[in-house]
Amino acid sequence: MSIQLPRGTQDILPEDVVIWQLIERIAKETCETYHFEEIRTPIFEHTEVFTRGVGDTTDIVQKEMYTFKDRGDRSLTLRPEGTASVARSYVNNKLFGSANQPTKLYYTGPMFRYERPQAGRMRQFVQFGVEALGSASPQLDAEVLALLIDICKKLGIVNLKLVINSLGDSESRTSHREALINHFKPAISEFCSDCQIRLEKNPLRILDCKKDRDHPLLQSAPSILEFLNEESDSYFQQLKKTLDLLGIRYEVDPTLVRGLDYYNHTAFELMSTAPGFGAITTLCGGGRYNGLVQDFGGPETPGIGFAFSIERFILAMKAEQVSLPERAKLDAYIVALGDEAAAYAPKLLHELRKAGIRADKDYLDKKMKAQLKAADRYGAACTVIIGDEEMEKREAVVKNMVTGEQKHVSFSQLTASIKESIQGGNEIV
Template identity: 55%
Template sequence: MSIHIPRGTADVLPGEVELWQFIEQKSRDLCQRFNYKEIRTPIFEHTELFQRGVGETTDIVEKEMYTFQDKGGRNITLRPEGTAAVVRSFAEHKLFGDPNQPVKLYYIGPMFRYERPQAGRMRQFTQFGVEALGSYDPSIDAEVIALAMGLYEELGIHDLRLEVNSVGCNTCRPVHRDHLVQHLGERREELCADCQSRFDRNPLRILDCKAEKCKEITKQAPNITEHLCDDCSPNFEQVKEHLTRLGIAYHVNPRMVRGLDYYTQTAFEIMAEGFGAITTICGGGRYNGLVESIGGHDSPGIGFAMSIERVLLTLQSQKIELPVKRELDCYVVAVGEQAEKEAVCILNKLRKHGLRADKDYQGRRMRAQFKAADRNQARVTLIIGDDELEKGIAVVRTMATGEQQEVNLNEVVNFIATNMNTIEEEK
């Protein structure tokens, strides 16, 4: 019986992986401009990290985590999101003592959630995210949002919709909680089973329920923005002011609470036309109590995460082609036993010069080798045979024009490397 890939996962094959590399490199370049440094955390962590960090009443912790016991009897979970692991690392390595504050970090890597697989929602998926830890300044909130919006714009994604909200803090949230419980109390039995369970533990999560029945029941529920305290209300106003000054259009959505318990104050989502409808492609917000909740020094933070898979689906939906370089610089065509041996040496020299080069390994005839050069979109072919070897030359053909010239065999590698920019212009 043949073995197939596990459900909810996907192979990224040559031809597609170049798109991933392009997006990842764009992300890294943008983070460098914003002075964010890369961090790499383990793919698995102690389960308690996500229970305490993400929240025990979240769908992620209750339903979606890949959790197992290792040989030492420890409960281990494949990371379902990136923030908790970054915050754990921040606390464990005492980065709150770094003189450069806030500590600005980014990550790119696989996450795991046991969900029903569908477009843009796989059981293994790749997230790009940033975290800024150590500042309460509302301008860092705007900066994080600007970075996320900037990446989409640089990729050419359009018709973006930014929704923002404030989910308050430990001072104003209990007030909103009391009003929410009072409003929903008479209809508690009509809520879905999950929301009935959340009613006592974390009623705010009911506003995030996707069940149509619960959406209808909570339609007239009181909004957190009506109960913001004297710290959260001006903070939210300053975040919005910064966004306006940066020229970033936004919509206030007082119903948005996000799906993770650690959020405080600023919360946001970025949406785009894709998948046949307006779809959330990025989400983030503040988490001022998260570091302390996992045993670290109390430090504020804000960040976001986006799925690379959803970025690709959005690009596809909006018919945007990325300028991905797929072609070879040079394909070596060799005919004859001695020419084949010389081709191996020339190929190695071309690669040492930083050129993308290849040759035939199937013993094909010259015509078939030229077809291979075309398939590989080679910018030039370097042709050598027994006659060329006797004369000490090689023939260099520019594929876009068909123009050929003879070059001394000892100088042909330097010739190609030196003239590659000219060849690009002709192409």
Template identity: 55%
Template sequence: MIQIPKGTQDILPSEIYKWHYIEEKLRNISTAFNYTEIRTPMFEDTDLFVRGVGGSTDIVNKEMYTFTDKGDRSITLKPEGTAPVVRSYIENKMQHDLEQPVKVYYITPMFRYERKQKGRYRQFVQYGVEAIGVENPLVDVEVISVAMHFYQSIGLKDIKLYINSIGDLGSRKEYNEALVNHFKPSIHEFCADCQSRIDTNPMRILDCKVDREHELVQSAPNIYEFLNDDSKAYFEKVKKGLKQLNIPYEIDYNLVRGLDYYTHTAFEIMSEARGFGAITTLCGGGRYNGLLEMLDGPSETGIGFGLSIERALLALEAEGVEIPQPEGLDLYICTLDDAARDKAAELLFELRKQNFAVDTDYKERKLKAQMKDADRRGAMYTIVIGENEIESNQVEIKNQATREVNTVQLDELANYLLEAK
């Protein structure tokens, strides 16, 4: 028997309402913050991620789904959302748009060849926002507030925001040199990945999941000591903005994020709910000065984040927050014979065109079984159609909750349902 690929999941009809609820929340919040949806291809030129995400990252080195197409081009299923958005910004010359920053969001599947863990899949759905074209601490604060508002709006309470400043490129260079001097003498004690990172991106040693408890990681130089005055001033304004919005945060000087393009503000939102799992990250993002130029674009700057819908659902489960069940059918039509089934088909089509949720029995079951089916589907009203109802052009409509019964003309059925809503 052919089975689902490892690291993926079927989202069944009984569970899809949870996804619809989350996605609607995200779209409404995006609209409130004036972010417009962008849709980029499911696959891109592999070089976009090698250059944009960074050759030293786990994403590029270990996790990408890459293949050669029939034109002998190297293509990669997108593992993250920022690089494709930036590519689109450059290619479509959005720097000339009158509205700056350009503020967009996306909800799209992502693909990473990771070891399957609770709440983590090889195909997952990510929501993200990007604000490109303006370097202003208040934009950083706004982007962070989008994520925090979303989690709070769905009822999560056991969450914590961690922030850090990675500084500008000059600050990063000095800090990387200090990290090399700190780790190099004992780098043989670290995992193979960190031994490679010491020469490519030493900051990522601080982000290592294997060696995070190593004493040298704990005693590593503090990045704040290497920030120049401009970087410190920028970070202070970000902190001030968060305080003005009453968004609590904690500074984590080891927070560097896993991608090469971050500068200045970096942040993560963690779940602290009991039972959530070992990997507590819900959301991560930061500012990326220089990324557009790395991709042959203009000298522009941006900031964004990505969050997994799967992990948001997992956090809701860990905190015991129930997602509202969708309403059932407006009407269920029970039928007694072939002529009634033909009439029901006509009524169904007319009512559905007016956006009523209606259905009937297609198994030609007894009336009692049809009534049970109506209850299972959460129908608000039921009617029974037989020979008498067709001849008189009227039916008895029953409220399934109150058991109240009223008589209504068939051509007035839509108006009755509308008034009852």
């Protein structure tokens, strides 16, 4: 009996890995253009990092975390998202003490959530995210959104809709919270058990409930925009003004709350409008979290960030029919005939590889015809053929696999000849 993959996980095979590498490379290069630097945090953290940072009323903490006890009876959790870990690291490593602020970071790596697997949503998924900590400027919010749009466009994802909202500061949220409680309380028994718990703990989470999303009271719930104080409203207006200046199109959705407790002021989602993308259109989400660093014992520090799963970006690229990369082909394949040539082939192969030439050889003692077929399957630009006669003359027959042209090249000139042919095109010198 074969052992199968755990549900909600996947093997990413070589022909698909190149797509992942492309997304990661474009995202990293774009982040560095915006002066973001990479940070790497542990795959598992103390559970408190997420119960405190993400919020104990969220679906992530209540239902989706992979939590276990280690041998020291400590509760650890596989990270379900990246922001809380980055904030914890920011405090632990005193990055707030740097003279260079804001601290602009990006990360990528596997995350884990126990939820129902579906297209683009796995229990183990790879997330790419950015966090900018140390500034409360709405212009920084706009920069983060510009960075996200820039990554998408470079990947060919252009059918997009950006939705933004303001969750206000603590004063605005307190007023809104009271209004929500008064709105939902008379009929809270009609809602799911989770929402009944959320009513007093965090009524904002009710607006994000998937079970009760069609309930009439959700449609008529008071909008946070009605409760923004002067400072919060001014912040939101400055954000929109900067987005307009940058030519970034957006829609304001007062029902957008996001699924994590640490957000305030700006919240946003980026959605795909590509035909055939699927019912779940969200590609990326994020927002501002001005109290998260304090929750980990750090100083008062504003922050903003976003995260997307690479799996969903791949789906979006396919929906937009972006030309996806293929795995790298070989520059040269060595075909060795006879014992002496077979024994010498590793040296030639090693010399080619030292020069940066993508090369390989047969390891199954195949006949010449089968070796040439293998070279063709690997997409090799040329084959390097050596046999008894070639060993005696200290030269190889180099065959261009596109034109069929053959040249005799000495062993001493072989590397330079193939390298020159790679740089100059298909012609074998």
